[in-house]
Amino acid sequence: RIERIGREPDFSRYMDLKEGWLDRRIFSDAEIYEEELYRIFARSWLFVAHESQLPKAGDFLTTHMGEDAVIVARQPDGSIRVFLNSCPHRGNKVCFADAGNTRRFVCNYHGWAFDTGGELKGMHEEYCYDENDIDRKKNGLKQVARVASYKGLVFATFAEDGPSLDAWLGDFRWYLDMLLDNEEGGTELIGGCIKSVMNANWKFGVENFIGDAYHAGWTHDSGCRSMNNGEPFPPIDMENSYHASVNGHGWEFGTEGVGDLFLLGRPKVLEYYEKIRPKMAQRLGEMRSKIFGSVASASIFPNVSFLPGISTFRQWQPKGPMEFELKTWVIVNKAMPDDIKDEITKGVMQTFGPGGTFEMDDGENWSNCTTVNRGVVTRHERLHYRCGISRQIEHDTLPGIVYRGQYNDANQRGFYQRWLDMMEADKLDAMPERPEPRLSGVGETRNLPGLFAL
Numbered sequence: 025r026i027e028r029i030g031r032e033p034d035f036s037r038y039m040d041l042k043e044g045w046l047d048r049r050i051f052s053d054a055e056i057y058e059e060e061l062y063r064i065f066a067r068s069w070l071f072v073a074h075e076s077q078l079p080k081a082g083d084f085l086t087t088h089m090g091e092d093a094v095i096v097a098r099q100p101d102g103s104i105r106v107f108l109n110s111c112p113h114r115g116n117k118v119c120f121a122d123a124g125n126t127r128r129f130v131c132n133y134h135g136w137a138f139d140t141g142g143e144l145k146g147m148h149e150e151y152c153y154d155e156n157d158i159d160r161k162k163n164g165l166k167q168v169a170r171v172a173s174y175k176g177l178v179f180a181t182f183a184e185d186g187p188s189l190d191a192w193l194g195d196f197r198w199y200l201d202m203l204l205d206n207e208e209g210g211t212e213l214i215g216g217c218i219k220s221v222m223n224a225n226w227k228f229g230v231e232n233f234i235g236d237a238y239h240a241g242w243t244h245d246s247g248c249r250s251m252n253n254g255e256p257f258p259p260i261d262m263e264n265s266y267h268a269s270v271n272g273h274g275w276e277f278g279t280e281g282v283g284d285l286f287l288l289g290r291p292k293v294l295e296y297y298e299k300i301r302p303k304m305a306q307r308l309g310e311m312r313s314k315i316f317g318s319v320a321s322a323s324i325f326p327n328v329s330f331l332p333g334i335s336t337f338r339q340w341q342p343k344g345p346m347e348f349e350l351k352t353w354v355i356v357n358k359a360m361p362d363d364i365k366d367e368i369t370k371g372v373m374q375t376f377g378p379g380g381t382f383e384m385d386d387g388e389n390w391s392n393c394t395t396v397n398r399g400v401v402t403r404h405e406r407l408h409y410r411c412g413i414s415r416q417i418e419h420d421t422l423p424g425i426v427y428r429g430q431y432n433d434a435n436q437r438g439f440y441q442r443w444l445d446m447m448e449a450d451k452l453d454a455m456p457e458r459p460e461p462r463l464s465g466v467g468e469t470r471n472l473p474g475l476f477a478l
């Protein structure tokens with residue numbers, strides 16, 4: 025088991041979500057960060073790849089699960105394996121490439137060679153090992169305990185037991201299907217990955233995308249105007265917009281009217297979505313076909329975010345309490361014609377690449393929030409997360425913990441509740457599902473097809 029011994033978990037002193045406040049130390053304290061690596065990143069289902077990145081046997085990519093370097097590789101039988109990118113001999117990395125296709129991962133240091141399943145296949149000057157020195161079967165690259173996919177997204181977890189990916193995502197799949205399954209053929213990531221490093225705590229990125237529409241019209245006002253013919257960010261319809269949270273994942277959205285702001289001056293893309301909208305309504309129902317067109321953003325606990333419509337898909341990789349590496353991709357429907365995919369890519373680069381108008385605005389805020397919160401007096405002050413705290417509703421159709429009004433801190437509170445549950449739980453199986461699964465009203469979200477263990 026991966027755990028630190030001898031520490032009493034008492035993280036509830038860092039927040040009171042019923043009252044709506046957080047302690048600033050969770051954004052910079054080195055010990056809390058170290059506990060996050062053990063309790064959250066070594067136990068969560070973490071996004072590691074999109075299936076489209078590994079179409080053929082031997083295709084691989086390298087990434088991180090928390091701060092652990094891993095290789096994700098497509099096997100000859102079509103399954104996907106994830107294993108540590110660290111040689112069992114002295115620990116060196118066995119693969120320095122971001123992605124590629126190979127038959128062997130060969131360590132730079134002493135030439136041990138592993139196949140694409142992570143098994144040890146040979147060593148440099150093998151005769152130096154006597155018969156009893158080494159059992160090859162026991163000296164492969166350490167396999168990550170479980171790997172599973174949901175509609176193209178591949179997740180892995182170091183936790184041998186605990187919830188399945190299906191249970192981990194829970195009813196959030198009802199929302200995720202708007203991104204992953206709005207058109208026949210599903211999605212793909214195109215054009216590679218852009219990486220950038222920010223001096224900010226990883227949670228600020230996640231919480232910004234999980235439900236912070238509130239900042240958009242202010243932080244991004246000038247950016248919006250420059251890209252949308254001088255038009256400001258539109259007022260939010262607080263009656264017909266929502267925050268929805270399931271197990272710490274969250275999606276904020278409107279349900280009425282299809283905004284064109286989310287495509288930011290890309291009329292060809294808007295036209296395309298309008299064209300497929302009737303079919304989308306057949307696939308997903310009328311309501312989800314409208315939600316998909318609204319100003320919306322979402323995060324999957326713990327560290328993936330995306331903007332439906334604008335099509336940026338991103339992961340906040342922790343690199344210390346006050347640094348993350350942001351990896352961003354462009355996600356599109358496979359069935360889209362190439363010119364629409366190109367148009368979407370240009371839109372993402374203009375807005376949310378490292379040189380994108382909005383990313384630059386956001387990055388500065390997150391970085392300042394992190395560094396200023398670290399002051400020895402400042403860190404003991406509380407942060408306010410109470411917006412919309414009395415607007416929770418029961419909705420006939422929308423699954424999850426639902427709050428009315430898109431200007432709200434509800435999804436952020438849901439995210440930090442999950443953070444707290446995981447930081448304090450000895451066993452993941454004992455963690456509460458939030459909300460408790462409902463037995464009726466959201467029947468269509470149960471037993472969704474498309475999930476398979478690899």
Ligand code: FES
Pocket residue numbers: 111112113114115116131132133134135136
């Ligand atoms: Fe990899 Fe020695 S560290 S072969």
Ligand code: FE
Pocket residue numbers: 232239240243244382386
């Ligand atoms: Fe922003």
